[in-house]
Amino acid sequence: MKGKKIVLGVTGGIAAYKAPLIVRLLKAQGADVRCVMTHNACEFVTALTLQTVSKNKVYTETFEKQGEWNPEHIALSDWGDIMLVAPATANCIGKYAAGVADDLLTTTLLAFGGKIVFAPAMNDKMYNNPIVQRNIRVLKDCGVEFIEPIVGELACGAVGQGKMEEPEKIVERIKNIL
Ligand SMILES: Cc1cc2nc3c(=O)[nH]c(=O)nc-3n(C[C@H](O)[C@H](O)[C@H](O)COP(=O)(O)O)c2cc1C
Numbered sequence: 001m002k003g004k005k006i007v008l009g010v011t012g013g014i015a016a017y018k019a020p021l022i023v024r025l026l027k028a029q030g031a032d033v034r035c036v037m038t039h040n041a042c043e044f045v046t047a048l049t050l051q052t053v054s055k056n057k058v059y060t061e062t063f064e065k066q067g068e069w070n071p072e073h074i075a076l077s078d079w080g081d082i083m084l085v086a087p088a089t090a091n092c093i094g095k096y097a098a099g100v101a102d103d104l105l106t107t108t109l110l111a112f113g114g115k116i117v118f119a120p121a122m123n124d125k126m127y128n129n130p131i132v133q134r135n136i137r138v139l140k141d142c143g144v145e146f147i148e149p150i151v152g153e154l155a156c157g158a159v160g161q162g163k164m165e166e167p168e169k170i171v172e173r174i175k176n177i178l
Contacts (some may be wrong), residue, residue: 008086011087022086026174034059035056037059037060094131127160145177
């Protein structure tokens with residue numbers, strides 16, 4: 001993984017608190033990591049935390065008034081070797097499957113030419129909802145790789161499939177894909 005450039009998308013699920021650990025594990029393997037957060041992800045983990053562990057600027061805004069001359073979503077999508085979305089909410093999966101690009105993360109996903117990997121995390125009923133499953137199938141058919149959520153205790157207290165795979169296992173999968 002040494003020298004590989006990884007764009008980590010973070011969405012607004014409770015498992016976002018594990019995103020800094022994913023960044024640390026990727027960096028420990030020698031990767032360079034840039035994070036893109038949805039606005040809802042910022043409710044769960046701060047940009048400052050991800051900036052500090054990644055040692056890079058964290059991207060949240062589609063319309064930056066100042067900064068690089070080229071749009072961030074193109075700059076980021078051109079930069080990355082691989083894009084990982086962890087955790088991936090039902091909302092983000094659905095938007096990407098429908099081709100919606102209404103924030104920096106989904107716009108970057110649509111502009112990204114390399115391998116995209118999603119690590120979903122959500123309530124088990126959400127995960128098993130036929131609409132969510134259909135969206136996952138649509139993305140798989142388009143070549144998106146999924147790291148299946150595991151069975152465990154969920155944030156709502158229920159036990160079922162929806163818990164994001166452990167950060168160590170996610171990083172292992174990224175290493176194998178690369
Ligand atoms: C406390 C709390 C925890 C949530 N956890 C999840 C989750 O694990 N997975 C999920 O898909 N949505 C979860 N949601 C709902 C999302 O935050 C919501 O669908 C949001 O629109 C997602 O936005 P984003 O995909 O742009 O980040 C949670 C909401 C709250 C209030």
